[in-house]
Amino acid sequence: MDTANLVKVFRKGWLLIVIGLLLGGGAGLAAAEVATPEYTAAVKLFVAVRTPDAASATDVSQGNAAAQQKVRSYADVVLTESILQPVIDELHLDTTPTALARRVEPTINTNTVVMTIAVTDASAERSARIADEIGTSFIRVIEGLEKPSADATSLVRASTIQSAVVPSAPSSPNKPLHLAVGLALGTLLGFGAALLRSVVDTRVHGPRDVAATTESPILATLGFDGEAKRRPLIVSADPRNPLAEAYRALRTNLQFVDLGAGNGSFVVTSAMPSEGKTTSTANLAIALAETGARVVLIDADLRRPRVAEVMGIENAAGLTDLLIGRAEVHDVVQPWGRTKLDVLPAGLVPPNPSELLGSAAMQALLELLTEQYDHVLLDAPPLLPVTDAAVLATMTSGAVVVTSARSSRTPQLRAALDRLDRVGASVLGVVVSMVAFRGRAGYGGAYGSAYGAYYGGTAAIDITAAAPRRGRRLRDAETAAFPVAPAVPNRSHGDGSA
Known part of the structure; x- marks a missing residue:
């Protein structure tokens, strides 16, 4: 094991080492106390x-x-x-x-x-x-x-x-020696437990684990929000919240990502379900639209679509209808809020999502939207269960991978990034979501405490009108050209993330 791995073991398992040290020292003193004096x-x-x-x-x-x-x-x-x-x-x-x-x-x-x-x-x-x-x-x-x-x-x-002299003090037990041996053994046992934990526990605990897994840049660290299920659009619902500032930091960092070879469109995905990709994509879209840019958010998860549910819009028709030629863009794109943000829901769930997303019609749609909008965001399915996100990433500037600090594992994250690499897609960066911070101040990362102190307890004013503007009336979905199953809302975790 090299020095970097040893440092990682100490950093992640320092509490186990300290506990072993204390237990070993206590056991050594206890053994000295119960031993018969000689x-x-x-x-x-x-x-x-x-x-x-x-x-x-x-x-x-x-x-x-x-x-x-x-x-x-x-x-x-x-x-x-x-x-x-x-x-x-x-x-x-x-x-x-x-x-x-x-x-x-x-x-x-x-x-x-x-x-x-x-x-x-x-x-x-x-x-x-x-x-x-x-x-x-x-x-x-x-x-x-x-x-x-x-x-x-x-x-x-x-x-x-x-001649022998009657000793005035016992020669054993030697308390300092017992203590030293106990401390040494306790430290070894604690380090062994920390080493075992580092081998067995492959969860992503935070940005450091992500940095040790991939060389891709970490675009943002998003804190865990226990009220995300009730108000997933934190950027709109509470714009002064430190978590909303973290999404704006993500927006800023994306502007520094090399998109020279791209066209302003990118995929947001994750390794496995329920890692926060849909919530992150929706808030990022709102944050981008706050700058005055023209943004379109596409629900490209044709298996378990959730964008319409999160954004509070209709899902009777959408991307599926466009790809089969049943509708035009202006028929299914719905404006949202008071900014230049449009949302393209998934529509009804088709029986062949992979074929539709990888079709020439999807490529043509992306080319059309990138001409009309400054940013095109696609909420794609997870990478490991299906190949949809990897296919879409090759049609865009690349992929932003969301990984959860509460459930993701480093082998899964590594496998997801490898899948993108194998198809020749670019990884724009990684977003670490659901990080457990101590208090609201942690949401803003290094500047979280400053955000918390600055905004304090002032009431948030919703300047973006969380309720979407009513779009044009859509055609009845029952006239679809092929039989499809109704969209089933994704059962998310307690934080409401997908």
């Missing part, structure tokens, strides 16, 4: 090899070297039954030599003939008594082992140079 006492012994009284300096040096070699082997002798069993018998200990050996730790100082025997026990006094008794037993056994014969003097002389 005390350690130590006795020090001096071991020497006997030399003749008239020994030369060389003899003394050789005897000292021999003593050092012997002391290294005596560390194993201390833990044998021949030394520990007499201790158990003398002190009446309820244990065995093997069990007692696990509580005894002999230590040899390098290049010396001094041996330290440490004993750990739950009783401070008993640890000192055991250590002294082991020292006494060691001296007796070693001097007996080093006798050439029963009547001879031992070649090794051992003596106690420091």
